[in-house]
Amino acid sequence: MHENFYPFYVFTATRRFMFFLDPKNTGRVSIKKLVCSGVMEELLELGMAGGNGGREGGEGGGGLGGNWFSAENSLRVYSQYLELDKNQNGLLAKEELMQYSGSGRQPMRLTAAFIDRIFDEITTYQSQGVGEGVGKQGKNSGTRKEGEMDYKTFLDFVLAMENKNTLPGLQYLWKLLSLGQDHMDSFTINYFFRDIVGVLKENGIENIKTEDVQDEIFDMISPVCGDRITFDELWKSGCGETVVEMLIDINGFWGYENRENYAEENEEYDEEVEGLMTA
Structure with missing residues (x-):
């Protein structure tokens, strides 16, 4: 893994803990809950695979490329995000997220109604408008321009879909x-x-x-x-x-x-x- 990717790897890895262990979005997870969780078991499984392949999801990793905490998986998810970001502004608009096809054998083809609900319900970054700063967070409303999805929000979306x-x-x-x-x-x-x-x-x-x-x-x-x-x-x-x-x-x-x-x-x-x- 290139060291420039380390911050994205850490962010991708830790998001799984928060998604599964902090459903109320308090920003905290108890040590006991963390240690006894299946998510921690998944992380330890990757570590116990040992060797360089285990860390990088390579041939020596025992087929652990599908493990969320593998470098291979983090690169997969981040690459998806970059590929969807057609205008390369670092955020995903509705029409960009519509192209999400998942990771299964059969590609997904999500409906417009579902994508609309994501942007109605999930907190997104607002596009720049009159009297607004760039990157302001909040739920969409009729008085604002449509929001866009950042990487953290995308990670939650991917975790739910998978x-x-x-x-x-x-x-x-x-x-x-x-x-x-x-x-x-x-x-x-x-x-x-x-x-x-x-x-x-x-x-x-x-x-x-x-x-x-x-x-x-x-x-x-x-x-x-x-x-x-x-x-x-x-x-x-x-x-x-x-x-x-x-x-x-x-x-x-x-x-x-x-x-x-x-x-x-x-x-x-x-x-x-x-x-x-x-x-």
Whole structure:
């Protein structure tokens, strides 16, 4: 790792601790909580890999390039940020964040409604305007120019998107999806899913109905109040990650809609790989 990258590495690494261990954004984490956390275990796992490869995510690192604390991973996330920053002003505007594609095998294609909610809800840096200084922080309002996302805010976003199956990750996304309410309902689902329907229709796919998707989501969660889903119900159902992907990611929904076909393709791919390894 080049020493010029050290500050970005430290910032990227420490953000994971705060995201998972300080959900209320107090800026503090107790020693006991820190030592006993899975995040610390992940850091120690990287250290115990030993050798230069372990630190740099190289061949000797035991495949730990996916470990958040590896230099390889920090470079991956920071490179994503730089690639999205098309105007090179050090911040991300809505249209730039729209190009975020994630890190999984299947690239994400996030909806405009979801991106709008991020910039509505999450604290961002305000663009320079009349009577305003550059880099002023605060939530967006109708009297200000649209804010832009800094690297710290981007890190939280990435951590949530890559950990939708965790409590902190789902809590982050719930804040965006619930539209300021204490529940999700048919209006909420329609609000986000209409963007996906629009893109599918543009591509000649007309047979997807919002009502059917609403019914499927309610069946998956089985809320006590039939037409309202609370956060606890979403979390306890074990389907939170799937529901989120169905509502904010065009490719994620299409993958879910065609999950049986994808499962067969993945099985065939795994069999081919296994055959090559044993040949």
